[in-house]
Amino acid sequence: MKKQSTLIVSIILLIVFVIFALLNTATVKVNLLFGTVKTPLVLLILICMLIGxxxxxxxxxxxxxxxxxxxxxxxxxxxxxxxVAKLRQQIDRLQKENAQLKKTPTSVQPASAHPAESSQPAKSSQP
Incomplete structure (x- = not known):
């Protein structure tokens, strides 16, 4: 499909160029640094397009x-x-560390400063 569309576009551009060439057959005089040249206008335009x-x-x-x-x-x-070997070792180490972290409990209770103290109110020894 791409080749067909390229061919169609090429044919259309060729037809447009031929029409353009037939409409611009006049001879023009071009002044260059070293002299003057007479050439058909379509050839001059074509040369300028090719240089561009x-x-x-x-x-x-x-x-x-x-x-x-x-x-x-x-x-x-x-x-x-x-x-590669170094990176694989690093992956293995990180996977082992990850497995160990999964085994440890996620919520660790903080130890109190004084184990003798309890959160229950103290009993008074008075009757």
Whole structure:
């Protein structure tokens, strides 16, 4: 489906360009730094469009090269087996610690400062 839509858009753009070329067949005089050139207007417009497309391509190429280099560096950077073993040991240690914490009671009663004291009122020895 994508190839068909690309083909249709390409054909439409080609037809538009041909119509544009047939409407702009006049010869124009272009003054350059080194002299004057007579060329058909459509050719001049086409050359200017191609130069613009080339400039855009070159500017995007530097960005694409940077991203490709970064991607290559990320693909090459792998975790060493020593680091993997170290991280697995850390996981095992944390899992054991977690299991021990699950075994301990969750609410611990604080010990009173004086075990002889009780919360009940003291009995008076008087009748």
């Amino acid at each position: 497309a080339l400039i855009i391509y070159l500017l995007s190429l530097t960005n694409r090269l940077k991203v490709t280099k970064e991607l290559k560096a990320l693909r090459e950077s792998k975790v060493s087996p020593k680091e």
